[in-house]
Amino acid sequence: MKVFVLISLSFTIFPVAFSQTKKDTLKTKELEEVSIKAWQRRDISRMPEEQNGFLNSGKKNEVITLSATNASITLKTGRQLFAKIPGVFVYDMDGSGNQLNISTRGLDPHRSWEFNTRQNGVIINSDMYGYPASHYSAPMESFEKIEIVRGTGSLQYGAQFGGMVNYTTKKPDTSKAFSLESINTVGSFNLLSTYNAISGTYKKFSYYAYYYQRHADGYRKNSQSDANAQFVQLNYQFNPNISLKAEFGRSKYLYHIPGPLTDSMFNADPTSSTRSRNYFSPDIYIPSITLNWKLSEQTKINLTTSGVFGNRSSVQLDAFANIPDTIQTATGQNKPRQVDIDRFNSRTAEFRVLHQYNIGRLRNKLAAGVVYMNNDLHRQQLGAGTTGSDYDLTLTTPGFGRDIHFKTNNIALFAENMFQVTSRWTFSPGIRFENGQSKMEGVINYYTVNPLPTTIKHNFVLPGISSQYLLDNDNTFYGGISQAYRPVIFKDIVPASTYEQIDKDLKDAFGYNAEVGIRGQLFNRLQYDLNYFRVLYKNRLGTLVLQDNAGASYTYKTNVGNSLTNGLEMFVQYKFPITNKLLAGLFASTSFMSAKYISGQVSTGTANKSIAGNKVEAVPNWISRNGVDILYKGFSCTVLFSHTSSTFSDALNTTTPPASGARGFTPAYSTWDINASLRTNSLFMIRAGISNIFNVQYFTKRPTFYPGPGIWPSDGRNAYVTVGVKI
Numbered sequence: 001m002k003v004f005v006l007i008s009l010s011f012t013i014f015p016v017a018f019s020q021t022k023k024d025t026l027k028t029k030e031l032e033e034v035s036i037k038a039w040q041r042r043d044i045s046r047m048p049e050e051q052n053g054f055l056n057s058g059k060k061n062e063v064i065t066l067s068a069t070n071a072s073i074t075l076k077t078g079r080q081l082f083a084k085i086p087g088v089f090v091y092d093m094d095g096s097g098n099q100l101n102i103s104t105r106g107l108d109p110h111r112s113w114e115f116n117t118r119q120n121g122v123i124i125n126s127d128m129y130g131y132p133a134s135h136y137s138a139p140m141e142s143f144e145k146i147e148i149v150r151g152t153g154s155l156q157y158g159a160q161f162g163g164m165v166n167y168t169t170k171k172p173d174t175s176k177a178f179s180l181e182s183i184n185t186v187g188s189f190n191l192l193s194t195y196n197a198i199s200g201t202y203k204k205f206s207y208y209a210y211y212y213q214r215h216a217d218g219y220r221k222n223s224q225s226d227a228n229a230q231f232v233q234l235n236y237q238f239n240p241n242i243s244l245k246a247e248f249g250r251s252k253y254l255y256h257i258p259g260p261l262t263d264s265m266f267n268a269d270p271t272s273s274t275r276s277r278n279y280f281s282p283d284i285y286i287p288s289i290t291l292n293w294k295l296s297e298q299t300k301i302n303l304t305t306s307g308v309f310g311n312r313s314s315v316q317l318d319a320f321a322n323i324p325d326t327i328q329t330a331t332g333q334n335k336p337r338q339v340d341i342d343r344f345n346s347r348t349a350e351f352r353v354l355h356q357y358n359i360g361r362l363r364n365k366l367a368a369g370v371v372y373m374n375n376d377l378h379r380q381q382l383g384a385g386t387t388g389s390d391y392d393l394t395l396t397t398p399g400f401g402r403d404i405h406f407k408t409n410n411i412a413l414f415a416e417n418m419f420q421v422t423s424r425w426t427f428s429p430g431i432r433f434e435n436g437q438s439k440m441e442g443v444i445n446y447y448t449v450n451p452l453p454t455t456i457k458h459n460f461v462l463p464g465i466s467s468q469y470l471l472d473n474d475n476t477f478y479g480g481i482s483q484a485y486r487p488v489i490f491k492d493i494v495p496a497s498t499y500e501q502i503d504k505d506l507k508d509a510f511g512y513n514a515e516v517g518i519r520g521q522l523f524n525r526l527q528y529d530l531n532y533f534r535v536l537y538k539n540r541l542g543t544l545v546l547q548d549n550a551g552a553s554y555t556y557k558t559n560v561g562n563s564l565t566n567g568l569e570m571f572v573q574y575k576f577p578i579t580n581k582l583l584a585g586l587f588a589s590t591s592f593m594s595a596k597y598i599s600g601q602v603s604t605g606t607a608n609k610s611i612a613g614n615k616v617e618a619v620p621n622w623i624s625r626n627g628v629d630i631l632y633k634g635f636s637c638t639v640l641f642s643h644t645s646s647t648f649s650d651a652l653n654t655t656t657p658p659a660s661g662a663r664g665f666t667p668a669y670s671t672w673d674i675n676a677s678l679r680t681n682s683l684f685m686i687r688a689g690i691s692n693i694f695n696v697q698y699f700t701k702r703p704t705f706y707p708g709p710g711i712w713p714s715d716g717r718n719a720y721v722t723v724g725v726k727i
Helices: 022-040 263-268
Strands: 061-065 115-119 143-149 163-169 179-187 191-202 205-216 225-239 242-257 278-294 299-316 338-359 362-384 400-420 425-444 455-470 475-486 500-502 509-522 526-547 553-577 582-603 608-610 622-632 635-644 669-678 686-691 718-726
Touching: 191 718, 242 299, 338 400, 425 475
Parallel strands: 115 163, 500 553, 526 582
Antiparallel strands: 061 143, 143 163, 179 191, 179 718, 191 205, 205 225, 225 242, 242 278, 278 299, 299 338, 338 362, 362 400, 400 425, 425 455, 455 475, 475 509, 509 526, 526 553, 553 582, 582 608, 582 622, 622 635, 635 669, 669 686, 686 718
């Protein structure tokens, strides 16, 4: 059995006065006491009632403060980062730290594409209507906090079922004109990363910028990864009421794809690989300009223009896991690989206004705005690639088998009003209007007989309402319901072969989110959030088998059924002193989900079968993360136990996997992690951790498309060390 150990070390240096007087010694003792009090502040908190033109009253939301979170930051280990957010399902697609694949409430975690994903309030989904995955992958070292708003609160952000996730970068240093921060990590599987940032403030101008680079060989054979990212933020405060911010972010990585495994391969050696010539590389640019203007004490406006540009490219032998990539006898060479390139050209303009007014003595707030999106996703696929083994997008035959554009114009209007009914009770009705269309045009070489659907309209009126009641200053009842939809995206209307036909009247997925809960704190030590939720997801897509007039069978992609998810989410955290210097905390973050199809049928290959009553694929009944936090002086440590129950990979709930491993049962899995940090003084901090301490061999789901159908093992035992300096 292989044993891998990774150590992570982190130093942070802050400016101090190097005086040796007794007075300074006394100050040092006071700082130790302050650090203990700081630990008492919540690592998990709630968003304010109003923020950046959005209303959060009555919404299920969480804020993760990363500086107070013990986690494997460089590898973006999702179960650790979101350990105290109940119900977050993490798809561990690769252990290289490139992407976060998360979802909540029974939705699909692939590249977090059920969320409206943002960085500093700027949309970073690659194409909200064509390919809503987030390929932009900034380093977690650059973020200060992560904000999450569940689906019931998403009407202000977008119409997504999942809600909104916002990654907030660190802020410029306001105490000096120039400061430098460097964070460096080494670890298992030859992990090596460096994050270097500068920031400062001079009069009305402030700035923050970083450069990041990372290499890892990966847990599996042929799973190397190289990543780099850059970011710059420039701020100018014209006066106390007007500010302008310009940002430019870029991320790029090259991932050597090790290929899917069959069940027998996984059981024999989960670190094995079925592909040595497959690669994937997104290169994404995110520019934005934001104007904030406080017109009066009652009215604020925000205008943001942004874009997502770049591409995601891959070269690979696209085949099931049980089909080997071998030398061809006839040619004496490898098979030619397939080249696919998506080019993103997404532009967004978002205008918001927040107005406060009084009715009698009660304060009310109106948030309203408009969002315009103009996107052009250019998809080039099925290119004839080389027979080589490196990352090479060269075509041996000019042109692509699929060369098509998916163009979207969409405008959305939203308004939400928070009515202060009493000093304790508020309710906030809201509405969102979506109007636009997506149009496909181009060439599919193998599909010339049957016409394709070329235009999909997005016309929706989405109402919602949320409410909260303050029991006292610390405890709140909250609840709400809102409608949501997920547009038919590019891959849904592109036939996989000449034997597949697409329903010309495909409907967007449509439904609602509902929740009710109570949250707050008791005895100044017990923090909690308990809620019940329901998600209705109609018009799910799938495939049927039909027969044409001549009696020949063909597959037909269409809306196949509806699903309903009921669930409970619970977070409880209790912090208490053991001595005047030793503090401890216990936490439990657990969700229960019952996700089932309430109607529909799908193809078994030769016939259609009802799926009513079946479980929705990749939705575990239980996700539970529980742990212990310890703090002694400058030392903090978190021990985390995570458990995720079993799931199915398809709507038919296939139990016995085929030889390819493309469908079947995903067993339950449990892991233990430990992360710790030591702040020796105000200058230095050392962080270290071991993930999957007992080297459990597991996988989280069997994908149906990228990176290939089959088993994708999650990482075994690994460790990390991070070293940082700030001057």
